Amino acid sequence: MDMKAGTNPLLQPWDTPHGLPPFDSLRPEHFEPALAAAMQAHRDELEAIATQAAEPDFDNTAAAFDRAGAQLAGIAAAFYNLTSSATSPELQAVQRALAGPMAAHHSAVHMDARLFGRIAVVHARREALCAEQRRLVERLHLDFVRAGARLPAAAQQRYAQVMQELARLTTRFAQNVLHDESSWQLALHGEADLAGLPDFVRASARQAAAERGVDGHLITLARSLVVPFLTFSQRRDLREQAWRAWVGRGENAGEHDNREVARDILRLRNEQARLHGHASYADYSLADTMAGTQTAAQGLLNEVWPRALAAVERERAALHEAMQAAGERGEIEPWDWRYWAEQVRRERYAVDDAEVKPYFELGRVVQAAFDCATRLFGLHFSARDDIPVYHPDVRAYEVRDREGRVVGIFLQDNHARANKRSGAWMSSLRWQARNGAPQLPVILNNNNFAKGEPTLLSLDDARTLFHEFGHGLHGLLSNVTYVRLSGTQVLRDFVELPSQIFEHWIGEPEVLRRHARHYQTGAPIPDALIERLQRARRFGQGYETVRYTASAIVDLAVHALTDAEPPADLCAFEAELLQAQGLPPGVGLNHRLVHFQHLFASSGYAAGYYYYLWAEVLDADGYDAFTEAGSPFDAEVAGRLLRHIYAVGNSVDPAAAYAAFRGRGPTVQPLLKKRGLLEAA
Numbered sequence: 001m002d003m004k005a006g007t008n009p010l011l012q013p014w015d016t017p018h019g020l021p022p023f024d025s026l027r028p029e030h031f032e033p034a035l036a037a038a039m040q041a042h043r044d045e046l047e048a049i050a051t052q053a054a055e056p057d058f059d060n061t062a063a064a065f066d067r068a069g070a071q072l073a074g075i076a077a078a079f080y081n082l083t084s085s086a087t088s089p090e091l092q093a094v095q096r097a098l099a100g101p102m103a104a105h106h107s108a109v110h111m112d113a114r115l116f117g118r119i120a121v122v123h124a125r126r127e128a129l130c131a132e133q134r135r136l137v138e139r140l141h142l143d144f145v146r147a148g149a150r151l152p153a154a155a156q157q158r159y160a161q162v163m164q165e166l167a168r169l170t171t172r173f174a175q176n177v178l179h180d181e182s183s184w185q186l187a188l189h190g191e192a193d194l195a196g197l198p199d200f201v202r203a204s205a206r207q208a209a210a211e212r213g214v215d216g217h218l219i220t221l222a223r224s225l226v227v228p229f230l231t232f233s234q235r236r237d238l239r240e241q242a243w244r245a246w247v248g249r250g251e252n253a254g255e256h257d258n259r260e261v262a263r264d265i266l267r268l269r270n271e272q273a274r275l276h277g278h279a280s281y282a283d284y285s286l287a288d289t290m291a292g293t294q295t296a297a298q299g300l301l302n303e304v305w306p307r308a309l310a311a312v313e314r315e316r317a318a319l320h321e322a323m324q325a326a327g328e329r330g331e332i333e334p335w336d337w338r339y340w341a342e343q344v345r346r347e348r349y350a351v352d353d354a355e356v357k358p359y360f361e362l363g364r365v366v367q368a369a370f371d372c373a374t375r376l377f378g379l380h381f382s383a384r385d386d387i388p389v390y391h392p393d394v395r396a397y398e399v400r401d402r403e404g405r406v407v408g409i410f411l412q413d414n415h416a417r418a419n420k421r422s423g424a425w426m427s428s429l430r431w432q433a434r435n436g437a438p439q440l441p442v443i444l445n446n447n448n449f450a451k452g453e454p455t456l457l458s459l460d461d462a463r464t465l466f467h468e469f470g471h472g473l474h475g476l477l478s479n480v481t482y483v484r485l486s487g488t489q490v491l492r493d494f495v496e497l498p499s500q501i502f503e504h505w506i507g508e509p510e511v512l513r514r515h516a517r518h519y520q521t522g523a524p525i526p527d528a529l530i531e532r533l534q535r536a537r538r539f540g541q542g543y544e545t546v547r548y549t550a551s552a553i554v555d556l557a558v559h560a561l562t563d564a565e566p567p568a569d570l571c572a573f574e575a576e577l578l579q580a581q582g583l584p585p586g587v588g589l590n591h592r593l594v595h596f597q598h599l600f601a602s603s604g605y606a607a608g609y610y611y612y613l614w615a616e617v618l619d620a621d622g623y624d625a626f627t628e629a630g631s632p633f634d635a636e637v638a639g640r641l642l643r644h645i646y647a648v649g650n651s652v653d654p655a656a657a658y659a660a661f662r663g664r665g666p667t668v669q670p671l672l673k674k675r676g677l678l679e680a681a
């Protein structure tokens with residue numbers, strides 16, 4: 001195969017609508033040479049900045065640094081998007097081969113003493129700059145420092161090795177989880193195995209079987225399939241099998257075992273932190289967050305934990321009672337919880353998922369999200385089927401503002417596939433910026449809904465779609481000058497505010513009446529069902545809050561360890577910690593360390609699973625501004641939300657941005673109220 005630049009589509013001008021990656025002509029073997037060439041081009045640009053004769057100033061150093069590397073960023077974004085959403089053994093091999101060199105490139109850029117020297121000069125004179133320029137210079141300076149720019153030469157060399165090794169290990173961790181998820185399956189034979197499963201779960205299980213070329217019904221470890229199975233299956237033995245496989249991901253002996261991989265990552269992170277002079281990785285990581293310290297993050301978890309334990313105990317008692325009334329013996333086990341919670345929900349609130357789902361057909365939920373963005377921010381979405389995408393499931397949209405100007409491109413990939421990682425996430429193929437030629441954002445949302453005919457969502461699924469769409473809007477509505485400050489590249493415990501606040505709209509009766517229509521009859525969801533849904537939602541909050549908070553506690557604890565050597569048995573560490581915290585045995589965790597991708601598939605949420613709760617303080621308090629104004633679409637509040645939160649990216653300090661939106665700092669009470677935890681103290 002000829003791999004000269006002349007034939008590699010990644011290295012040609014991207015002659016596609018809006019300059020999207022030429023997905024329809026990309027092959028795995030294009031990436032390694034293209035990324036190598038793009039890294040070289042980036043180095044050349046930086047060399048020109050470092051060696052110029054002119055005195056360092058904002059334009060020739062900070063703004064120029066911000067402009068550099070656009071080609072590399074574009075190719076890397078296309079690559080990582082494919083490895084997450086449509087991977088293959090070939091792409092996985094390229095990903096393993098590139099992890100080290102990409103990390104080495106990042107280290108080399110930030111350890112270039114000439115570049116850092118110029119940034120430092122501009123930084124020292126930053127008071128004379130305008131606010132956004134000053135913010136950029138402060139951010140770049142901190143990026144350099146946190147990547148090791150100030151370390152002595154010998155320490156820098158070791159630091160770069162540590163970062164490369166971490167990149168290899170986190171890649172392996174993620175590939176191991178994907179392996180365990182895509183290789184396990186439970187075949188259901190006949191009516192006895194299908195007992196309790198509503199039509200939509202059966203349809204998804206048939207679809208999963210068809211995708212794997214077999215007849216009948218298959219349960220896989222895709223969250224969108226295994227969670228409904230655990231919720232509805234009357235077969236306790238099969239629920240137990242599915243549960244054990246699900247929580248056992250990453251803990252299977254052999255070449256995909258993550259137990260040692262996670263320990264190796266923790267050991268290297270501890271070394272990384274020590275090189276920076278911090279006692280633990282949690283200290284290093286939290287230094288660049290809104291919370292700022294372990295004490296602040298832990299303080300929020302401590303405030304919520306005992307209230308959540310009290311709430312979950314009330315729920316457990318109700319579940320146990322229902323189980324005994326049905327003549328089953330023993331205690332509620334983790335594989336029983338969802339099933340009996342569904343029974344209690346049905347009995348107490350007359351709500352069950354099978355009744356609710358016909359009102360949440362996927363296409364209608366997508367339109368509901370678009371409509372909320374129109375009413376709040378004046379955005380309009382129109383399908384562009386001529387834009388090349390990487391899989392037929394992906395839909396592309398052009399996004400216009402009130403004046404009809406195109407402000408961005410939005411791609412949505414909603415379905416679970418065997419070659420796609422689990423969960424839901426937003427990513428960017430290009431950030432908005434106008435440092436040089438203005439560039440429109442290209443924003444991608446991934447969900448993992450099981451495909452059906454039609455695809456029907458639960459209210460939780462719909463909320464997930466709104467969550468990711470909130471991140472998407474944060475990217476699409478970005479209105480800043482510099483790439484580094486654009487979109488969701490904010491402090492990490494602030495990033496869930498735009499996503500979580502957007503979840504509130506799918507719970508609004510006004511939105512539900514308009515968009516939650518029965519897929520067969522078109523009838524709107526009845527008011528009485530909305531009311532029952534809202535009461536029923538309170539019931540599960542103890543379970544959700546305890547599982548989430550337990551995972552956040554484990555994350556902080558394991559990253560707060562100061563010993564160079566991590567615990568010999570991470571699974572035992574996790575179990576002992578949770579027992580000491582009083583986690584009821586029937587609950588189970590959201591994520592166990594051996595498959596906790598937030599922590600170990602990258603450093604994104606390492607020592608940072610608390611981010612969601614931190615941002616929830618802000619979103620609960622922030623959404624009250626609409627309640628106080630008397631309408632979920634109050635134009636004045638929506639205008640402030642757009643100006644101070646969605647549009648500013650990282651160009652403003654997050655605490656100041658929030659105060660500008662709300663007129664004051666946040667309080668924790670609305671979060672406790674929203675989760676029904678106030679009475680539980």
Ligand SMILES: [Zn+2]
Nearest residue numbers: 467471496499
């Ligand atoms: Zn999120």
